[in-house]
Amino acid sequence: MIIANKLYLKYPDGTLGLKDVNLVIPSGEVVYITGPSGSGKTSFLKLLMGMESPSDGYLTVLGKDMNNINNRELRRLRRSIGPIFQDFKLLDGRTVYENVIIGMRFLDFSKSEIQNLALATIKRVGLDHKINSIVDNLSYGERQRVAIARAVARRPLLIIADEPTGNLDKDNSLNILDLLKSFKDNNTTVIITTHATHLIEDEQDCIKINVLNGKMSTEEVSYESNC
Amino acid sequence: MKVIVRNTGYFFREIKTIVKLDLLSNIFSIISLSFIFFLLSLIFSGGNIVEHMITAIEDEAQISVYYSDDIDVTIIGSQIKEISGIRDILYIDETEAKAEMTEIMGEESRIFELFDHNPFDPYIKVKIELDQVDTIVEEVSSISGVELVRDNKEILDKLKDISSLISLLGLLIVIAVSVATLIITSHIIRQGIYLNKEQINTLRLLGAPEYFIRLPFILEGLLMTILSGLMSNIMLFVVLKYIYSQTMSFLPFITLPKFNGIMTLIILITLGLSFALGLIGSLFGLKSTNK
Incomplete structure (x- = not known):
């Protein structure tokens, strides 16, 4: 569960990233955060990941108070999150398999569990035929699928995908969204940010949060649930 | 782990x-x-x-005692034995002295062939306790008939x-x-x-x-x-x-x-x-x- 109450994020240079955010996201939901570029979607994800600390207000992620979290707790929290970054952050020079298991190596999985989970996830994202390919040689879409596989293979409680449809056409975007949604279960929440609101117009059984008045200025940023 | x-x-x-x-x-x-x-x-x-x-x-610490020709070497030897810190004495004659030096010098020892006679003198080889070298040298030097006492203290x-x-x-x-x-x-x-x-x-x-x-x-x-x-x-x-x-x-x-x-x-x-x-x-x- 994620709870934000009167949450503010102000960057060191004075830019206001988020203003008065109030929301509750229960476990096991698919959540879309929509809004144009620069509206604060990524800032919100950074707070969830502990990459930034709240400037004011209150935020808990999976039961952790993000205002008072120490490094040790933050590392533990991050092990429960499966992040899919805009730039994927894959390890260059390594194979698809190596990239997928890197996030599981330090978790409480046995060697065979790691292998089984990784192989199953790679198959599920449709890259089983490229399991030993070096990620540098893959297409944009394939690299994205590797990033998704890395995030979900370790069975996180929270999957965060930052603009996964950013550089894709409509069909591929919908495929990726379907894939991400498929990882939702009773315990796992999936949060997806996108500026392409038209892609989720017909979505049911989800939470949609709009970042309103999403200009570069974040003066009027607020979140509301549409579902 | x-x-x-x-x-x-x-x-x-x-x-x-x-x-x-x-x-x-x-x-x-x-x-x-x-x-x-x-x-x-x-x-x-x-x-x-x-x-x-x-x-x-240090293990091989010894001094060489040279004496005058007109004195009985055994008398000097017995006096040396009485000094504290003496481990052993050995009488070396001219031939043995030359053989020792020949072994040390190796091929260079051919220079001895230029001499008409053996240039080495007999001496007494005295093995000593190294830490007492100064007093031993002093006491041996004072024995009548002893001309020269050579030690390797400087080298040490x-x-x-x-x-x-x-x-x-x-x-x-x-x-x-x-x-x-x-x-x-x-x-x-x-x-x-x-x-x-x-x-x-x-x-x-x-x-x-x-x-x-x-x-x-x-x-x-x-x-x-x-x-x-x-x-x-x-x-x-x-x-x-x-x-x-x-x-x-x-x-x-x-x-x-x-x-x-x-x-x-x-x-x-x-x-x-x-x-x-x-x-x-x-x-x-x-x-x-x-x-």
């Missing part, structure tokens, strides 16, 4: 990747460190050899001076080597971290524990210094082998410690030191990048 054991293969593959990212710098660092450790090994072996020579001379004193100098030099070199190794190792680790900062950042975002992120870099530092230590040992083996063979050929009267013994000692010292310095240097490098 379970995670470290399970990921041993991964850590070593990571070292390979880190080294490959900046291969030339790593190679140059290993070469530099090898020469630094070689210098250190030379000093250690030099010190060891001198120490061995001092012990050998000089060797002890050299040994002290080597010890001091060794200490300075150990300090210099330690500092240089720490700087080189920590620098190469910093460089490795800089080149891998994206990967390190990704691992942190995935919640990797710090030891998991740092271990490949610490192992890289260790591998680098231990490899340098091994290379310096190979260089020392070649150089020391040459020095031993030359010494045996041209200065056979100099007693050297056993080659295998000295090599084993230096290998243990160098590897121990390279391990410790590699570990400390890597930790320094990691600590300085935490800021």
Whole structure:
């Protein structure tokens, strides 16, 4: 569960990233955060990941108070999150398999569990035929699928995908969204940010949060649930 | 610990990747460190050899007593035996004296053929306790009929001076080597971290524990210094082998410690030191990048 109450994020240079955010996201939901570029979607994800600390207000992620979290707790929290970054952050020079298991190596999985989970996830994202390919040689879409596989293979409680449809056409975007949604279960929440609101117009059984008045200025940023 | 054991293969593959990212710098660092450790090994072996020579001379501490022709040598001998600190005496006649010198000088002893007669005088070889050399020489010199007492105290004193100098030099070199190794190792680790900062950042975002992120870099530092230590040992083996063979050929009267013994000692010292310095240097490098 994620709870934000009167949450503010102000960057060191004075830019206001988020203003008065109030929301509750229960476990096991698919959540879309929509809004144009620069509206604060990524800032919100950074707070969830502990990459930034709240400037004011209150935020808990999976039961952790993000205002008072120490490094040790933050590392533990991050092990429960499966992040899919805009730039994927894959390890260059390594194979698809190596990239997928890197996030599981330090978790409480046995060697065979790691292998089984990784192989199953790679198959599920449709890259089983490229399991030993070096990620540098893959297409944009394939690299994205590797990033998704890395995030979900370790069975996180929270999957965060930052603009996964950013550089894709409509069909591929919908495929990726379907894939991400498929990882939702009773315990796992999936949060997806996108500026392409038209892609989720017909979505049911989800939470949609709009970042309103999403200009570069974040003066009027607020979140509301549409579902 | 379970995670470290399970990921041993991964850590070593990571070292390979880190080294490959900046291969030339790593190679140059290993070469530099090898020469630094070689210098250190030379000093250690030099010190060891001198120490061995001092012990050998001390064990063989003796004085040579020359006497006038018109006196009975056995009377002098019996008086010498009564002095405290005398271990043994041996009467050496002219022929034995020449034979001893011929053995010491080797091929150079052919010069004796130019003499019409044996140029050596008989003498009494007196084995003594080294720490009493001064009083013994004084008492023997005062015996009637004794013309000259020759001791090797000066040589011993000089060797002890050299040994002290080597010890001091060794200490300075150990300090210099330690500092240089720490700087080189920590620098190469910093460089490795800089080149891998994206990967390190990704691992942190995935919640990797710090030891998991740092271990490949610490192992890289260790591998680098231990490899340098091994290379310096190979260089020392070649150089020391040459020095031993030359010494045996041209200065056979100099007693050297056993080659295998000295090599084993230096290998243990160098590897121990390279391990410790590699570990400390890597930790320094990691600590300085935490800021």
